[in-house]
Amino acid sequence: MNELIIPVDAKAGTPLYQQICEYFKQEIQEGRLTAGMRLPSSRALAASLSVSRSTVDLSYGQLVSEGYIESIPCKGYYVCQIEGIYFPVQEKERKAEPEKRDFQGKERYRYDFAMNGIAPDSFPHNTWKKLSKQVLSHTGEELFNLGNPYGEISLRKAIAEYLYQARGVHCTPEQILVGAGNDYLLMLLCTILGKNKKVAMENPTYESAWYDFRHMGYTMCTVGQDDQGILVEDLEKTKAEVVYVMPSHQFPMGTVMPLKRRMELLCWASSSGSYIVEDDYDSEFRYRGKPIPALQGFDQADCVIYMGTFSKSIAPSIRISYMVLPKRLMERYQKAGHPFSVTVSKVDQKIVELFLKDGHYERHLNRMRSLYKSKHDRILKWLKEDMGRVCTYSGENAGIHLLIHFRNGLSEQEAVKRAKEVGIRVYGLSEFMVNGQVPPEEATILLGYATLDEKDLQQALQCLEEIWT
Amino acid sequence: MNELIIPVDAKAGTPLYQQICEYFKQEIQEGRLTAGMRLPSSRALAASLSVSRSTVDLSYGQLVSEGYIESIPCKGYYVCQIEGIYFPVQEKERKAEPEKRDFQGKERYRYDFAMNGIAPDSFPHNTWKKLSKQVLSHTGEELFNLGNPYGEISLRKAIAEYLYQARGVHCTPEQILVGAGNDYLLMLLCTILGKNKKVAMENPTYESAWYDFRHMGYTMCTVGQDDQGILVEDLEKTKAEVVYVMPSHQFPMGTVMPLKRRMELLCWASSSGSYIVEDDYDSEFRYRGKPIPALQGFDQADCVIYMGTFSKSIAPSIRISYMVLPKRLMERYQKAGHPFSVTVSKVDQKIVELFLKDGHYERHLNRMRSLYKSKHDRILKWLKEDMGRVCTYSGENAGIHLLIHFRNGLSEQEAVKRAKEVGIRVYGLSEFMVNGQVPPEEATILLGYATLDEKDLQQALQCLEEIWT
Numbered sequence: 001m002n003e004l005i006i007p008v009d010a011k012a013g014t015p016l017y018q019q020i021c022e023y024f025k026q027e028i029q030e031g032r033l034t035a036g037m038r039l040p041s042s043r044a045l046a047a048s049l050s051v052s053r054s055t056v057d058l059s060y061g062q063l064v065s066e067g068y069i070e071s072i073p074c075k076g077y078y079v080c081q082i083e084g085i086y087f088p089v090q091e092k093e094r095k096a097e098p099e100k101r102d103f104q105g106k107e108r109y110r111y112d113f114a115m116n117g118i119a120p121d122s123f124p125h126n127t128w129k130k131l132s133k134q135v136l137s138h139t140g141e142e143l144f145n146l147g148n149p150y151g152e153i154s155l156r157k158a159i160a161e162y163l164y165q166a167r168g169v170h171c172t173p174e175q176i177l178v179g180a181g182n183d184y185l186l187m188l189l190c191t192i193l194g195k196n197k198k199v200a201m202e203n204p205t206y207e208s209a210w211y212d213f214r215h216m217g218y219t220m221c222t223v224g225q226d227d228q229g230i231l232v233e234d235l236e237k238t239k240a241e242v243v244y245v246m247p248s249h250q251f252p253m254g255t256v257m258p259l260k261r262r263m264e265l266l267c268w269a270s271s272s273g274s275y276i277v278e279d280d281y282d283s284e285f286r287y288r289g290k291p292i293p294a295l296q297g298f299d300q301a302d303c304v305i306y307m308g309t310f311s312k313s314i315a316p317s318i319r320i321s322y323m324v325l326p327k328r329l330m331e332r333y334q335k336a337g338h339p340f341s342v343t344v345s346k347v348d349q350k351i352v353e354l355f356l357k358d359g360h361y362e363r364h365l366n367r368m369r370s371l372y373k374s375k376h377d378r379i380l381k382w383l384k385e386d387m388g389r390v391c392t393y394s395g396e397n398a399g400i401h402l403l404i405h406f407r408n409g410l411s412e413q414e415a416v417k418r419a420k421e422v423g424i425r426v427y428g429l430s431e432f433m434v435n436g437q438v439p440p441e442e443a444t445i446l447l448g449y450a451t452l453d454e455k456d457l458q459q460a461l462q463c464l465e466e467i468w469t
Numbered sequence: 470m471n472e473l474i475i476p477v478d479a480k481a482g483t484p485l486y487q488q489i490c491e492y493f494k495q496e497i498q499e500g501r502l503t504a505g506m507r508l509p510s511s512r513a514l515a516a517s518l519s520v521s522r523s524t525v526d527l528s529y530g531q532l533v534s535e536g537y538i539e540s541i542p543c544k545g546y547y548v549c550q551i552e553g554i555y556f557p558v559q560e561k562e563r564k565a566e567p568e569k570r571d572f573q574g575k576e577r578y579r580y581d582f583a584m585n586g587i588a589p590d591s592f593p594h595n596t597w598k599k600l601s602k603q604v605l606s607h608t609g610e611e612l613f614n615l616g617n618p619y620g621e622i623s624l625r626k627a628i629a630e631y632l633y634q635a636r637g638v639h640c641t642p643e644q645i646l647v648g649a650g651n652d653y654l655l656m657l658l659c660t661i662l663g664k665n666k667k668v669a670m671e672n673p674t675y676e677s678a679w680y681d682f683r684h685m686g687y688t689m690c691t692v693g694q695d696d697q698g699i700l701v702e703d704l705e706k707t708k709a710e711v712v713y714v715m716p717s718h719q720f721p722m723g724t725v726m727p728l729k730r731r732m733e734l735l736c737w738a739s740s741s742g743s744y745i746v747e748d749d750y751d752s753e754f755r756y757r758g759k760p761i762p763a764l765q766g767f768d769q770a771d772c773v774i775y776m777g778t779f780s781k782s783i784a785p786s787i788r789i790s791y792m793v794l795p796k797r798l799m800e801r802y803q804k805a806g807h808p809f810s811v812t813v814s815k816v817d818q819k820i821v822e823l824f825l826k827d828g829h830y831e832r833h834l835n836r837m838r839s840l841y842k843s844k845h846d847r848i849l850k851w852l853k854e855d856m857g858r859v860c861t862y863s864g865e866n867a868g869i870h871l872l873i874h875f876r877n878g879l880s881e882q883e884a885v886k887r888a889k890e891v892g893i894r895v896y897g898l899s900e901f902m903v904n905g906q907v908p909p910e911e912a913t914i915l916l917g918y919a920t921l922d923e924k925d926l927q928q929a930l931q932c933l934e935e936i937w938t
Contacts, residue, residue, distance in 0.1 A: 081729065259535055260549055292535050
């Protein structure tokens with residue numbers, strides 16, 4: 001092989017050593033150089049190509065590293081025996097297929113009464129930018145090291161303080177786990193609770209949580225609810241080890257669980273040794289009176305797992321939620337060792353911490369509340385004055401959606417269909433039913449009002465009135 | 470109860486309606502008002518307190534919402550029957566216990582040869598700040614809505630492009646899942662693969678992954694390795710359904726798996742219908758020749774799960790990793806429906822996308838590589854010139870750590886202990902052994918050099934020479 005001519009070009013974009021590598025790789029891949037063949041010595045090859053010997057050494061080193069050739073001491077370089085070698089075709093379908101719809105297959109609507117967004121322009125842009133700049137100005141390595149797996153303690157202190165004052169939650173910062181969204185926290189919770197548990201949920205319910213538990217391999221069951229929330233007697237019969245509830249504002253029914261039912265639920269948990277997951281997702285928004293304290297604050301048996309999020313109050317895209325574990329569960333997680341790394345960046349944790357501490361959050365919530373209350377009142381007025389003949393409503397005074405119950409024989413399906421025909425997306429109650437069950441016969445439609453601005457809301461309501469009455 | 474006197478004070482910080490609420494709550498909690506007792510009419514109470522009637526209505530409404538009283542139409546308000554009522558003690562242990570050590574119980578050292586950080590001041594501060602400002606300047610609602618559960622498609626396109634060019638990975642953007650760190654992605658992977666799988670890993674290995682699988686309830690086993698990587702014959706015997714390897718640079722051994730072994734491994738996976746998890750955690754750092762292409766690029770049987778991260782190349786604290794799924798697994802995940810929400814904020818996804826697209830990442834990697842190469846060469850020189858008598862070394866030319874093998878009878882334990890006595894943290898190989906196994910008798914110490922600056926490195930090496938020779 002001493003007469004080997006390799007087409008190297010010192011002026012080409014790729015370095016010489018790489019050109020040599022590529023040449024040999026191709027020869028081997030295409031079968032012209034086969035296992036056991038000896039390559040020219042680096043001295044000879046360097047001379048024949050008029051390149052430096054170190055260039056050839058570098059090429060050979062790379063080929064050895066990648067396993068194409070091997071070096072036999074005092075003998076030279078030989079092509080390796082490689083079974084089943086096959087090589088990827090270059091440029092193999094790298095292009096993404098075009099996105100015809102959004103990722104959920106959603107079509108675009110003129111007006112969308114969605115329940116999972118925030119008011120347009122309500123994100124606290126200026127504050128966030130200012131805090132972000134402030135945080136990123138710290139150049140200390142602390143900001144870039146892997147952080148506390150449970151979340152930075154300073155953020156957890158700020159959350160504990162907020163939860164105590166605003167929600168009546170009683171916990172130490174050490175009971176808090178910070179995570180990137182509720183789905184993630186539920187996943188994490190399942191690993192702490194252990195395999196194969198049975199979880200009870202109301203129906204209709206927050207379906208994401210239902211599917212999170214299912215994906216984690218848990219057994220699921222549904223329990224009835226009335227206008228005070230989950231039916232504890234029914235719950236007892238299921239023998240569930242965990243129940244998932246939203247006492248401040250059940251999604252999607254909008255029910256507020258009164259104290260009596262809460263006490264019954266706590267009593268069930270403590271006597272059966274079960275856990276209650278309290279999802280307090282939108283308790284910040286209440287338009288009459290002050291927010292109702294969390295169930296967790298009444299828990300004496302260390303059995304409530306409290307979940308909160310900044311998705312509803314700041315923005316869904318920032319991916320910061322938290323979970324307050326009962327002490328015994330936190331201890332179990334700590335004792336198991338090797339916790340999962342935190343899922344929220346340190347920069348974001350610091351921004352939220354400052355947002356909470358410096359009073360920005362409180363001011364922001366007040367602004368949001370007044371924004372939402374105005375829209376809430378607008379819909380309520382419409383329901384009373386313009387729609388009173390055909391429907392009743394429920395779930396008012398809290399959250400960011402209302403429920404309409406038709407009394408004029410209009411079916412849910414028909415109501416949704418008619419709205420769609422005029423470019424309006426409304427949500428039928430059956431969309432939130434799990435376990436293959438169907439909702440009660442009465443047609444119920446949900447109207448979320450967070451993401452529509454006042455003008456659009458006004459127009460959408462007018463349209464709906466025309467097509468529904 | 471008409472003569473009721475409530476000590477309300479219009480000048481106090483809390484609103485009047487709230488003072489009224491608090492009064493009634495206390496009366497009920499402490500048993501002075503009991504179930505079934507009727508409250509004064511709002512008209513009468515307003516008159517007796519000289520407050521407006523709407524203030525009293527607001528108080529009563531709140532008490533009803535919270536379940537303390539109930540309204541009986543045409544009769545009035547009555548105290549509810551509440552079983553087992555007990556109330557949280559105010560100010561109950563809210564203070565965090567002081568942090569004596571860091572969260573991992575780590576003590577502070579003068580010099581730490583850690584393997585999980587980045588070079589001080591190497592974080593691309595200015596670019597990051599600039600991009601962050603740029604991203605946050607977009608006020609469109611798109612930035613704040615809940616995003617694509619798999620990760621934004623524009624970021625996934627940028628990653629696919631980068632992986633193809635830099636790592637020889639062949640995938641469409643649709644095969645990529647973006648997530649907040651490897652622990653999270655492994656958790657997610659387990660939910661896609663299904664329950665109760667058997668996973669094989671080398672030993673010593675990347676222990677976080679070992680514990681992630683264990684926390685997910687998987688059965689674990691270890692397989693031998695030699696200087697070419699995992700022993701495929703051993704692997705066959707385990708009947709594992711998944712194997713976790715780091716072919717570009719095994720952690721902690723620093724082994725590079727040659728092509729022949731890679732092909733054997735692929736052959737095992739395709740013939741046994743198993744999956745290979747290829748963790749390509751630090752392949753960006755290679756100081757001789759160019760990076761070795763990923764195993765995934767040779768996979769024809771759709772059986773390699775490729776994992777990459779920006780933790781090593783940008784910073785551990787930013788929490789952005791990604792996983793390329795075989796098409797059949799991605800289809801399975803999509804078909805199951807209701808995917809877990811994404812765990813990385815949209816802002817961070819956009820920043821990383823711009824970082825990749827605008828060539829910042831390439832420039833940043835070049836800078837990091839030269840920084841690490843200089844420290845790598847410094848240690849290598851020390852090992853050859855000053856330590857040659859007492860030890861050999863391995864794992865050079867790649868990554869951010871080297872392995873030292875003592876030949877002078879010094880035990881691992883003794884080497885670590887002596888270093889600790891002079892304030893230096895070095896890592897014994899046994900720290901990375903899983904499954905209760907012990908490392909081979911030869912004492913092996915790992916030195917990570919990413920986080921030490923050149924001056925500290927120089928001093929630490931001098932110290933180590935004194936105590937180890």
